[in-house]
Amino acid sequence: MIPPIASRFVAGESPATAFDHARRANEDGVNVILNLLGEHYRERVPADEDTATYESLIADIGASDLDVCVSVKPSQLGLDVGEGVFRENFRRVVEAGREHGVFVWCDMEDATTTDATLDAFEDLAREHGGGVGQCLQANLRRTREDLDRLDDVPGKLRLVKGAYDEDESIAYTDKANVNEAFREGLELLFSRRDGGIAVGSHDPTMISYAKELHAEHGGDYEVQMLMGVREEAQRELAAEGVEVWQYAPYGDKWLSYFYRRVRERKENLLFAMRAVAGV
Numbered sequence: 001m002i003p004p005i006a007s008r009f010v011a012g013e014s015p016a017t018a019f020d021h022a023r024r025a026n027e028d029g030v031n032v033i034l035n036l037l038g039e040h041y042r043e044r045v046p047a048d049e050d051t052a053t054y055e056s057l058i059a060d061i062g063a064s065d066l067d068v069c070v071s072v073k074p075s076q077l078g079l080d081v082g083e084g085v086f087r088e089n090f091r092r093v094v095e096a097g098r099e100h101g102v103f104v105w106c107d108m109e110d111a112t113t114t115d116a117t118l119d120a121f122e123d124l125a126r127e128h129g130g131g132v133g134q135c136l137q138a139n140l141r142r143t144r145e146d147l148d149r150l151d152d153v154p155g156k157l158r159l160v161k162g163a164y165d166e167d168e169s170i171a172y173t174d175k176a177n178v179n180e181a182f183r184e185g186l187e188l189l190f191s192r193r194d195g196g197i198a199v200g201s202h203d204p205t206m207i208s209y210a211k212e213l214h215a216e217h218g219g220d221y222e223v224q225m226l227m228g229v230r231e232e233a234q235r236e237l238a239a240e241g242v243e244v245w246q247y248a249p250y251g252d253k254w255l256s257y258f259y260r261r262v263r264e265r266k267e268n269l270l271f272a273m274r275a276v277a278g279v
């Protein structure tokens with residue numbers, strides 16, 4: 001069982017607990033993106049198993065009245081085993097989404113995976129005319145060109161700052177430069193796309209900037225934040241009429257995800273220490 005300390009960031013271990021969480025978030029006007037925890041499989045079997053789990057999760061979401069979609073990780077669907085395995089499994093998940101009316105997002109992992117991920121996304125999005133969305137990382141120097149390339153691709157694009165430590169030759173490593181690249185990425189998205197724009201950030205400055213760009217250019221957009229991070233702000237934005245999606249991971253592989261959340265921010269670390277100390 002997930003200890004209470006981790007349950008701030010993880011929606012339980014089973015689809016049932018994840019659905020309970022989603023129902024509560026939906027009641028507050030917040031939509032939910034479910035992610036089954038799992039990544040970097042070196043063998044095909046677990047990648048195929050997670051693909052099958054996503055297929056049945058999607059069927060259950062489709063049969064429910066919840067505002068829920070899913071987000072997969074390339075290495076969870078077998079990218080470390082081979083690009084062909086990833087493409088096959090990604091296609092299965094997207095086709096299940098299409099069958100049951102459930103949107104499918106694809107996360108972006110480290111820079112060695114960017115080409116394979118974007119190629120698979122572009123092919124599926126063009127083939128299906130939407131129903132699938134891709135995350136892009138503002139910290140990568142290439143992202144401006146990737147946004148050009150994906151300009152007319154159907155589906156949605158989620159811009160994030162980027163969670164992976166990358167070499168300076170391929171990435172902005174200074175916070176100010178990443179923020180500048182994020183702003184430029186938002187400008188490109190809002191000035192060119194009619195909609196399907198997702199702002200994946202907790203940063204109030206970036207969310208305000210997205211609102212300004214929306215007022216200037218129009219185009220449907222949504223704000224995406226993680227479960228357990230600025231949840232009050234998520235509810236407030238939803239109450240203002242902004243479309244908010246909360247990324248909520250679930251599953252038994254929660255420990256490394258929880259450590260990542262705790263390590264990335266001093267406040268989260270203090271929260272974890274207080275919970276352990278019982279204060």
Ligand code: FAD
Pocket residue numbers: 106107108109135137160161162163164200201202203204224225226229230246247265267268
């Ligand atoms: P930061 O630069 O971390 O923080 C900026 C400001 O935001 C802070 O000064 C503070 O005001 C506010 N803030 C941030 N965190 C907190 C907090 N815990 N409590 C209170 N205020 C806070 N990365 C990838 O590489 N690939 C992905 O596929 C991916 N998917 C993501 C999906 C979603 C929905 C989200 C939200 C993030 C995703 N990320 C992904 C992570 C992302 O790249 C960043 O590492 C992460 O979001 C932190 O950057 P930030 O924009 O939130 O702001």
